[in-house]
Amino acid sequence: MESAKRKDTLTRVGIHVFLILIAVVMVVPFVWMALTAFKTVTESTSVNPFVILPSSWKLDNFTYVWDNYNFLTLYINTLLMILFRVICAVLTATLAGYAFGRLRFPGKNLLFGLVLVQMMVPPQIFLLPQYLMVSNMEMLNTQFALVFPGIVTAFGTYLLKVSYQSLPKDLEEAAAIDGCNIGQRFLFVMAPLARSGMVSLGIFTAVIAFKELMWPMIACTNTTSTSLSAALAKMQGQFSTNYPQLMAAALFAILPMTILYLIFQKQFVEGIATSGGKL
């Protein structure tokens, strides 16, 4: 009995040791990013002795990249892009999801087939024509260009269709008996019930937009009109050896989303997990 108990404790300690080891591997890159961002170039490239902590916590790198790379503008661009994409995606997908999930209309299967096909195709196939469209509209390097590919969402439509389908029938029927037309039933009864699906889609859309690199890089080549991710790529090209400054910029870029994630962990994990591998 005694030995079984000890073995149990041993296993538990072993599991924690393993998990902590992995956790360290996951965290070290972020910690190293932060530590480097506070160092001088000399400190960061010192090998003998190797410097782990900066000698003083200087903010020079942060102020330098903030002033020289319009970080305020980049934040505003990225925030607006995320905001517009989330609003557009949730709005269009909730309407279409409701129709596909609960209404009968001619051409439904064919139209839903379009949604499925979009989801199965590698998205790079859309890239060049989308770029040419924005270019022909003379809208490159604008806020509109950043939002453009995310105006509608096939995946979101699919997700919300499933959400609406899983809702019970009786509430909607009760509303119909009370004389609500379909628009009222959707707006006052069904849409509020599908809220959690919409929240998931919103978070998912926001994270995808935030992480996207190739589209903002080609559609918005100016550092004043692009998103955080694409701006990082540009900065790396410009001062590829000044790692303290690069790390300060990278930290600026990931900090807001990381803080939001730490506050709303549960919603983030659920929202991203429902994406089913589309990330």
Added chain:
Amino acid sequence: MGTVMQMAVPKINERRGHMKWSKMTKGEKTEAKWGLAFVTPTIIGLLTLNFYPIVKTIYMSFFKTGDFGRGNTFVGLQNYKNVITSGEFWGSLFNTVKYAIIEVPLSIAIALVLAVLLNRKMRFRSGYRTIFFLPMVAAPAAVAMVWKWLYNQQYGLLNQLFHTDVSWISDPKHAWIALGAVGVWSIIGYNMVLFLGGLQDIPRDYYEAAQIDGASELHQFFNITVPLVSPTTFFIVQTRIIAALQVFDLIYMMIDKTNAALKNTQSVVYVFYQYVFTYDNKGYGATMIVFLLIFIMLITVVLQKLDKKIVFYN
């Protein structure tokens, strides 16, 4: 997690309603009008933003981009011939597959172990989950930057810590492994969360019965967990393979154009990007993407066939 599973194999499962406008009742017509109105924004958007581009990309693959303001010229299957006979394309496809071979199995195996360990009442459970999932909300551009710095041969943390002198990402022989490792690091938490969902579906009694029979934890893992979680595993395998075949961000951010390992690491999408947006050879780039599309479709079909054979559904 149920919704995620259904997404693996999207199927149209409603009864096929052949609806003729003339045969519909007044109520049905009203419903149809609302339905069509509600899907209109999405359908118009999909047609403009996605379907027109698919057709256009395929169309462009038959043209050569005009130089110096001349129009595009129709070249038939010339681009296809060029792509097939180009060592660069096959090289990039080979690199992409190599990357997937590192990323997919490793990230899945580690994630499954982590999920099993976390799938019990324990201290710091949600703390671990939060940390493992963290890379999912970080921009790949930033992640790639810091890994490039960690991998730096002279000053990087890795070589300093282990007193080694490895050129992690510039040696053609193993740069792809280093890239794959970053891919694994980025995606473990996500796979783990999907596995945690899948593990919920395994009935507790199986484990209880096994414990009565005196089966060890390891035994239970291989004989109960692994087979019973296989629908989730298969779903993750499928989505991860397809995502890994589209790898771009890491390679673009971590491998400089002067890097000696570029030829051994550049992926299909990376080469596509270079042709279209750097060399302005749009027709050739479009053709590469058509090939990627075909390749991904083939893999999807093969995986669907395998699904029925190897996955354990109870």
